Amino acid sequence: MTIAISSLTKRFDQTAVLRGIDLTINDGELVALLGPSGSGKTTLLKIIAGLDWPDAGGLVVNGQDWLPLPAQKRRIGFVFQHYALFPHMTVRDNIAFGLTVRPKSERPSKTAIAAKVDDLLGLLQIPHLADRFPAQLSGGQRQRVALGRALAIEPAVLLLDEPFGALDAAIRRDLRAWLREVHQATGSTTLFVTHDQEEAFELADRVVVMGEGRIEQIGSADQIHDHPASPFVARFMGAVVELPVTLRAGRAEAAGLDARMLERRAMADGPAQLFLRPDAIALDADPASPWILSHKASNGAMIRATLRRADGTEVPVDLLRHSAPDLSLGTAYRLRPLTGAVFPLDGVAQNDAPRPLPILKEKRQ
Ligand SMILES: Nc1ncnc2c1ncn2[C@@H]1O[C@H](COP(=O)(O)OP(=O)(O)O)[C@@H](O)[C@H]1O
Ligand SMILES: [Mg+2]
CATH class of the missing domain: 2.40.50.140 (Nucleic acid-binding proteins)
Incomplete structure:
Protein backbone atom coordinates (compact mmCIF):
# COMPACT_ATOMS: atom_id res chain seq x y z
CA MET A 1 0.00 0.00 0.00
CA THR A 2 1.35 3.37 -0.96
CA ILE A 3 0.25 6.21 1.30
CA ALA A 4 0.29 9.66 -0.28
CA ILE A 5 -0.24 12.53 2.14
CA SER A 6 -0.46 15.99 0.60
CA SER A 7 -0.70 19.49 2.08
CA LEU A 8 -2.38 18.15 5.20
CA THR A 9 -3.32 20.78 7.77
CA LYS A 10 -5.06 20.55 11.12
CA ARG A 11 -5.88 23.08 13.81
CA PHE A 12 -7.21 22.58 17.31
CA ASP A 13 -8.92 25.86 18.19
CA GLN A 14 -6.26 28.53 17.58
CA THR A 15 -3.31 26.15 17.40
CA ALA A 16 -1.99 24.86 14.09
CA VAL A 17 -0.97 21.30 14.87
CA LEU A 18 -0.20 20.17 11.31
CA ARG A 19 1.04 22.91 8.99
CA GLY A 20 1.09 21.33 5.57
CA ILE A 21 2.40 17.77 5.63
CA ASP A 22 3.57 16.23 2.35
CA LEU A 23 4.77 12.65 2.64
CA THR A 24 4.68 9.52 0.52
CA ILE A 25 5.24 6.16 2.14
CA ASN A 26 6.03 3.40 -0.32
CA ASP A 27 4.48 -0.04 -0.35
CA GLY A 28 6.10 -2.26 2.28
CA GLU A 29 8.24 0.54 3.68
CA LEU A 30 8.91 1.07 7.39
CA VAL A 31 9.12 4.79 8.03
CA ALA A 32 9.88 6.31 11.41
CA LEU A 33 8.28 9.57 12.39
CA LEU A 34 10.64 11.27 14.82
CA GLY A 35 9.95 14.45 16.73
CA PRO A 36 9.64 16.00 20.16
CA SER A 37 6.47 15.74 22.17
CA GLY A 38 3.73 18.00 20.78
CA SER A 39 5.06 18.09 17.21
CA GLY A 40 1.88 16.52 15.79
CA LYS A 41 2.94 12.89 15.33
CA THR A 42 -0.07 11.29 16.99
CA THR A 43 -2.45 13.67 15.23
CA LEU A 44 -1.04 12.61 11.87
CA LEU A 45 -1.41 8.93 12.79
CA LYS A 46 -4.99 9.44 13.92
CA ILE A 47 -5.85 11.11 10.63
CA ILE A 48 -4.41 8.17 8.70
CA ALA A 49 -6.37 5.78 10.92
CA GLY A 50 -9.64 7.67 10.46
CA LEU A 51 -9.88 8.61 14.14
CA ASP A 52 -9.55 12.30 13.29
CA TRP A 53 -9.92 14.47 10.20
CA PRO A 54 -7.74 17.21 8.69
CA ASP A 55 -8.96 20.73 7.89
CA ALA A 56 -7.48 20.48 4.42
CA GLY A 57 -5.24 18.26 2.33
CA GLY A 58 -5.29 14.79 0.87
CA LEU A 59 -4.82 11.20 2.04
CA VAL A 60 -4.70 8.74 -0.83
CA VAL A 61 -3.88 5.07 -0.28
CA ASN A 62 -3.17 2.95 -3.34
CA GLY A 63 -4.98 5.50 -5.46
CA GLN A 64 -8.08 5.56 -3.25
CA ASP A 65 -9.18 8.69 -1.39
CA TRP A 66 -9.28 7.61 2.24
CA LEU A 67 -10.71 10.77 3.79
CA PRO A 68 -14.36 9.84 3.17
CA LEU A 69 -13.77 6.30 4.49
CA PRO A 70 -14.75 5.52 8.08
CA ALA A 71 -12.07 3.95 10.29
CA GLN A 72 -13.50 0.41 10.02
CA LYS A 73 -13.18 0.47 6.25
CA ARG A 74 -9.49 1.42 6.25
CA ARG A 75 -8.00 -1.87 7.50
CA ILE A 76 -5.58 -0.20 9.87
CA GLY A 77 -3.56 -1.96 12.54
CA PHE A 78 -2.87 0.47 15.38
CA VAL A 79 -0.64 -0.07 18.41
CA PHE A 80 -0.39 2.62 21.10
CA GLN A 81 2.07 3.13 23.92
CA HIS A 82 -0.47 1.88 26.43
CA TYR A 83 -2.43 -0.59 24.44
CA ALA A 84 -5.36 -1.85 26.43
CA LEU A 85 -5.59 -5.58 25.92
CA PHE A 86 -8.87 -7.09 27.05
CA PRO A 87 -8.03 -8.17 30.61
CA HIS A 88 -10.63 -10.95 30.75
CA MET A 89 -9.43 -12.56 27.50
CA THR A 90 -6.46 -14.85 26.98
CA VAL A 91 -3.61 -13.88 24.67
CA ARG A 92 -5.11 -16.15 22.02
CA ASP A 93 -8.53 -14.48 22.24
CA ASN A 94 -7.02 -11.01 22.30
CA ILE A 95 -5.14 -11.69 19.07
CA ALA A 96 -8.20 -13.24 17.45
CA PHE A 97 -10.46 -10.37 18.46
CA GLY A 98 -10.39 -8.35 15.24
CA LEU A 99 -11.38 -11.43 13.25
CA THR A 100 -14.10 -12.73 15.58
CA VAL A 101 -15.98 -9.40 15.57
CA ARG A 102 -16.22 -9.26 11.80
CA PRO A 103 -19.73 -9.52 10.31
CA LYS A 104 -20.66 -13.13 9.68
CA SER A 105 -20.27 -12.87 5.91
CA GLU A 106 -16.62 -11.76 6.21
CA ARG A 107 -15.64 -13.76 9.28
CA PRO A 108 -13.19 -16.62 8.75
CA SER A 109 -14.16 -20.03 10.15
CA LYS A 110 -13.21 -20.96 13.72
CA THR A 111 -10.46 -23.26 12.48
CA ALA A 112 -9.14 -20.61 10.09
CA ILE A 113 -9.01 -18.08 12.94
CA ALA A 114 -7.23 -20.59 15.21
CA ALA A 115 -4.68 -21.31 12.47
CA LYS A 116 -4.09 -17.60 11.91
CA VAL A 117 -3.56 -17.00 15.63
CA ASP A 118 -1.13 -19.94 15.80
CA ASP A 119 0.85 -18.45 12.91
CA LEU A 120 1.02 -15.09 14.63
CA LEU A 121 2.00 -16.57 18.00
CA GLY A 122 4.92 -18.20 16.20
CA LEU A 123 5.89 -15.05 14.32
CA LEU A 124 5.75 -13.02 17.54
CA GLN A 125 7.72 -15.72 19.39
CA ILE A 126 5.08 -16.11 22.10
CA PRO A 127 3.41 -19.51 21.53
CA HIS A 128 4.06 -20.37 25.20
CA LEU A 129 1.95 -17.40 26.31
CA ALA A 130 -1.17 -18.33 24.31
CA ASP A 131 -3.35 -19.19 27.29
CA ARG A 132 -2.22 -16.49 29.69
CA PHE A 133 -4.19 -13.40 30.61
CA PRO A 134 -2.72 -9.89 30.15
CA ALA A 135 -2.13 -9.47 33.89
CA GLN A 136 0.24 -12.46 33.72
CA LEU A 137 2.48 -10.83 31.09
CA SER A 138 5.43 -8.44 31.24
CA GLY A 139 5.21 -5.06 29.50
CA GLY A 140 7.25 -6.26 26.53
CA GLN A 141 5.11 -9.39 26.18
CA ARG A 142 1.95 -7.28 26.25
CA GLN A 143 3.21 -5.12 23.41
CA ARG A 144 3.97 -8.26 21.38
CA VAL A 145 0.38 -9.38 21.92
CA ALA A 146 -0.87 -5.90 20.99
CA LEU A 147 1.07 -6.11 17.74
CA GLY A 148 -0.35 -9.59 17.14
CA ARG A 149 -3.83 -8.21 17.57
CA ALA A 150 -3.09 -5.41 15.08
CA LEU A 151 -1.59 -7.84 12.55
CA ALA A 152 -4.39 -10.43 12.76
CA ILE A 153 -6.67 -8.46 10.46
CA GLU A 154 -3.87 -8.33 7.86
CA PRO A 155 -3.87 -4.55 7.93
CA ALA A 156 -3.28 -2.50 4.82
CA VAL A 157 -1.29 -0.10 6.96
CA LEU A 158 0.32 -0.62 10.35
CA LEU A 159 0.53 2.40 12.65
CA LEU A 160 2.68 2.19 15.77
CA ASP A 161 2.53 5.15 18.16
CA GLU A 162 5.48 4.95 20.56
CA PRO A 163 4.65 1.29 21.15
CA PHE A 164 7.74 0.68 23.29
CA GLY A 165 7.64 4.05 25.03
CA ALA A 166 6.78 2.68 28.46
CA LEU A 167 9.40 -0.09 28.50
CA ASP A 168 12.99 -0.35 29.79
CA ALA A 169 15.86 0.53 27.46
CA ALA A 170 17.12 -3.08 27.20
CA ILE A 171 13.69 -4.49 26.39
CA ARG A 172 13.11 -1.72 23.85
CA ARG A 173 16.31 -2.69 22.08
CA ASP A 174 15.21 -6.34 21.87
CA LEU A 175 11.78 -5.37 20.61
CA ARG A 176 13.26 -3.12 17.94
CA ALA A 177 15.28 -5.94 16.41
CA TRP A 178 12.27 -8.18 16.70
CA LEU A 179 9.97 -5.64 15.05
CA ARG A 180 12.31 -5.36 12.08
CA GLU A 181 12.08 -9.12 11.64
CA VAL A 182 8.30 -9.06 11.91
CA HIS A 183 8.18 -6.25 9.37
CA GLN A 184 10.36 -8.17 6.97
CA ALA A 185 8.15 -11.23 7.34
CA THR A 186 4.83 -9.41 6.88
CA GLY A 187 5.91 -6.64 4.52
CA SER A 188 3.21 -4.30 5.85
CA THR A 189 3.51 -0.64 5.08
CA THR A 190 4.38 0.69 8.51
CA LEU A 191 4.58 4.08 10.15
CA PHE A 192 6.42 4.02 13.48
CA VAL A 193 6.26 7.04 15.77
CA THR A 194 8.95 7.77 18.34
CA HIS A 195 10.68 10.67 20.05
CA ASP A 196 13.82 8.55 20.48
CA GLN A 197 16.32 9.07 17.66
CA GLU A 198 18.25 5.88 18.36
CA GLU A 199 15.02 3.91 18.00
CA ALA A 200 14.06 5.71 14.78
CA PHE A 201 17.43 5.24 13.12
CA GLU A 202 17.84 1.63 14.13
CA LEU A 203 14.40 0.64 12.89
CA ALA A 204 13.73 2.57 9.76
CA ASP A 205 15.50 3.13 6.48
CA ARG A 206 13.83 6.46 6.13
CA VAL A 207 13.28 8.82 9.03
CA VAL A 208 10.91 11.77 8.92
CA VAL A 209 11.84 14.48 11.42
CA MET A 210 8.85 16.53 12.57
CA GLY A 211 8.85 19.77 14.51
CA GLU A 212 5.85 21.93 15.36
CA GLY A 213 3.54 20.43 12.77
CA ARG A 214 6.01 20.51 9.91
CA ILE A 215 8.30 18.01 8.30
CA GLU A 216 11.76 19.40 8.90
CA GLN A 217 13.71 16.72 7.08
CA ILE A 218 13.40 13.28 5.50
CA GLY A 219 16.47 11.10 5.19
CA SER A 220 18.70 8.30 6.42
CA ALA A 221 20.43 8.40 9.79
CA ASP A 222 23.68 9.50 8.17
CA GLN A 223 22.08 12.24 6.08
CA ILE A 224 20.20 13.68 9.03
CA HIS A 225 23.25 13.50 11.31
CA ASP A 226 25.72 14.99 8.88
CA HIS A 227 23.48 17.40 6.99
CA PRO A 228 20.69 18.62 9.25
CA ALA A 229 18.35 20.71 7.14
CA SER A 230 17.60 23.35 9.77
CA PRO A 231 18.76 24.65 13.13
CA PHE A 232 15.80 22.76 14.61
CA VAL A 233 17.05 19.40 13.29
CA ALA A 234 20.63 20.18 14.27
CA ARG A 235 19.57 20.91 17.85
CA PHE A 236 17.24 17.91 17.96
CA MET A 237 20.13 15.68 16.79
N1 LIG B 1 -7.96 16.76 20.84
C1 LIG B 1 -7.14 17.80 20.96
N2 LIG B 1 -7.60 19.03 21.30
C2 LIG B 1 -6.77 20.08 21.41
N3 LIG B 1 -5.45 20.03 21.21
C3 LIG B 1 -4.92 18.86 20.87
C4 LIG B 1 -5.72 17.66 20.74
N4 LIG B 1 -4.92 16.64 20.39
C5 LIG B 1 -3.67 17.15 20.31
N5 LIG B 1 -3.66 18.46 20.60
C6 LIG B 1 -2.49 19.34 20.60
O1 LIG B 1 -1.84 19.19 19.36
C7 LIG B 1 -0.43 19.23 19.50
C8 LIG B 1 0.18 17.99 18.88
O2 LIG B 1 -0.21 16.87 19.62
P1 LIG B 1 0.19 15.39 19.22
O3 LIG B 1 -0.25 15.12 17.83
O4 LIG B 1 -0.33 14.49 20.28
O5 LIG B 1 1.79 15.47 19.26
P2 LIG B 1 2.88 14.32 19.50
O6 LIG B 1 2.23 12.99 19.26
O7 LIG B 1 3.97 14.64 18.51
O8 LIG B 1 3.35 14.48 20.90
C9 LIG B 1 -0.16 19.36 20.98
O9 LIG B 1 0.12 20.70 21.24
C10 LIG B 1 -1.45 18.93 21.62
O10 LIG B 1 -1.63 19.60 22.83
MG1 LIG C 1 2.07 11.34 20.49
Missing part, protein backbone atom coordinates in the same frame (compact mmCIF):
# COMPACT_ATOMS: atom_id res chain seq x y z
CA GLY A 238 22.16 16.83 19.75
CA ALA A 239 24.13 19.74 18.29
CA VAL A 240 24.04 21.65 21.54
CA VAL A 241 27.19 23.63 20.76
CA GLU A 242 26.37 26.81 18.85
CA LEU A 243 29.24 29.11 17.96
CA PRO A 244 29.18 32.38 16.05
CA VAL A 245 31.63 32.13 13.15
CA THR A 246 32.66 34.11 10.11
CA LEU A 247 32.15 32.41 6.80
CA ARG A 248 34.88 32.92 4.20
CA ALA A 249 34.77 31.08 0.89
CA GLY A 250 32.28 28.64 2.41
CA ARG A 251 34.47 27.84 5.41
CA ALA A 252 33.71 28.67 9.06
CA GLU A 253 36.40 30.67 10.82
CA ALA A 254 36.77 31.63 14.47
CA ALA A 255 39.60 31.87 16.96
CA GLY A 256 40.56 28.42 18.23
CA LEU A 257 38.47 26.66 15.55
CA ASP A 258 39.89 24.36 12.90
CA ALA A 259 36.98 23.67 10.54
CA ARG A 260 39.01 22.09 7.74
CA MET A 261 37.17 18.78 8.06
CA LEU A 262 33.78 20.38 7.41
CA GLU A 263 32.46 20.65 3.89
CA ARG A 264 32.49 24.11 2.41
CA ARG A 265 29.06 25.72 2.22
CA ALA A 266 27.64 27.67 -0.69
CA MET A 267 26.88 30.72 1.40
CA ALA A 268 27.82 34.36 1.22
CA ASP A 269 30.83 35.48 3.25
CA GLY A 270 29.91 36.97 6.61
CA PRO A 271 28.60 36.08 10.06
CA ALA A 272 26.94 32.66 10.53
CA GLN A 273 26.19 30.14 13.25
CA LEU A 274 28.04 26.82 13.55
CA PHE A 275 26.22 23.87 15.18
CA LEU A 276 28.32 21.04 16.63
CA ARG A 277 27.66 17.84 18.53
CA PRO A 278 29.89 17.29 21.59
CA ASP A 279 30.79 13.80 20.31
CA ALA A 280 32.01 15.07 16.95
CA ILE A 281 34.72 17.45 18.09
CA ALA A 282 38.40 16.58 18.37
CA LEU A 283 40.84 18.60 20.48
CA ASP A 284 44.37 19.60 19.49
CA ALA A 285 46.69 21.38 21.91
CA ASP A 286 47.28 24.93 20.68
CA PRO A 287 48.68 27.66 22.93
CA ALA A 288 47.14 30.30 20.64
CA SER A 289 43.57 29.02 21.18
CA PRO A 290 41.24 30.89 23.55
CA TRP A 291 39.63 27.59 24.62
CA ILE A 292 41.00 26.38 27.96
CA LEU A 293 40.21 22.94 29.40
CA SER A 294 38.37 23.84 32.60
CA HIS A 295 36.90 20.51 33.63
CA LYS A 296 36.97 16.83 32.74
CA ALA A 297 35.01 13.86 34.01
CA SER A 298 35.04 10.21 33.01
CA ASN A 299 32.22 7.69 33.09
CA GLY A 300 34.64 4.88 32.26
CA ALA A 301 33.87 4.78 28.57
CA MET A 302 33.73 8.48 27.71
CA ILE A 303 35.43 11.61 28.91
CA ARG A 304 33.36 14.75 29.04
CA ALA A 305 35.71 17.70 28.67
CA THR A 306 34.59 21.28 29.18
CA LEU A 307 36.39 24.01 27.26
CA ARG A 308 35.96 27.53 28.51
CA ARG A 309 36.68 30.89 26.94
CA ALA A 310 37.51 34.10 28.81
CA ASP A 311 34.01 35.50 28.08
CA GLY A 312 32.49 32.53 29.98
CA THR A 313 31.31 30.56 26.93
CA GLU A 314 31.62 26.81 27.51
CA VAL A 315 31.84 24.00 24.97
CA PRO A 316 31.28 20.39 26.07
CA VAL A 317 33.30 17.75 24.22
CA ASP A 318 32.77 13.97 24.55
CA LEU A 319 35.79 11.79 23.77
CA LEU A 320 36.24 8.02 23.89
CA ARG A 321 38.44 7.57 26.95
CA HIS A 322 40.74 5.03 25.34
CA SER A 323 41.42 7.05 22.23
CA ALA A 324 41.43 10.49 23.83
CA PRO A 325 44.67 12.42 24.15
CA ASP A 326 45.97 13.06 27.64
CA LEU A 327 44.08 16.19 28.44
CA SER A 328 45.41 18.50 31.10
CA LEU A 329 43.38 21.09 32.91
CA GLY A 330 44.34 24.68 32.23
CA THR A 331 45.76 23.86 28.79
CA ALA A 332 44.57 25.59 25.62
CA TYR A 333 43.02 23.42 22.90
CA ARG A 334 41.78 24.10 19.40
CA LEU A 335 38.33 22.72 18.47
CA ARG A 336 38.46 20.50 15.38
CA PRO A 337 34.87 19.52 14.45
CA LEU A 338 34.46 16.22 12.55
CA THR A 339 30.94 17.08 11.44
CA GLY A 340 28.90 20.20 11.88
CA ALA A 341 26.31 22.40 10.25
CA VAL A 342 26.38 26.08 9.36
CA PHE A 343 23.27 28.22 9.10
CA PRO A 344 22.79 31.88 8.33
CA LEU A 345 22.21 33.99 11.43
CA ASP A 346 18.70 35.12 10.40
CA GLY A 347 17.57 31.50 9.93
CA VAL A 348 18.87 30.63 13.38
CA ALA A 349 17.04 33.50 15.01
CA GLN A 350 13.68 32.73 13.41
CA ASN A 351 14.14 28.97 13.58
CA ASP A 352 11.72 28.84 10.67
CA ALA A 353 11.22 26.44 7.79
CA PRO A 354 14.16 24.22 6.86
CA ARG A 355 16.75 25.82 4.65
CA PRO A 356 19.25 23.26 3.51
CA LEU A 357 22.46 24.81 2.32
CA PRO A 358 23.91 23.26 -0.79
CA ILE A 359 27.43 21.92 -0.60
CA LEU A 360 29.81 23.72 -2.94
CA LYS A 361 30.73 21.78 -6.06
CA GLU A 362 34.25 20.36 -6.06
CA LYS A 363 35.50 22.68 -8.80
CA ARG A 364 34.56 25.76 -6.80
CA GLN A 365 36.62 24.77 -3.77
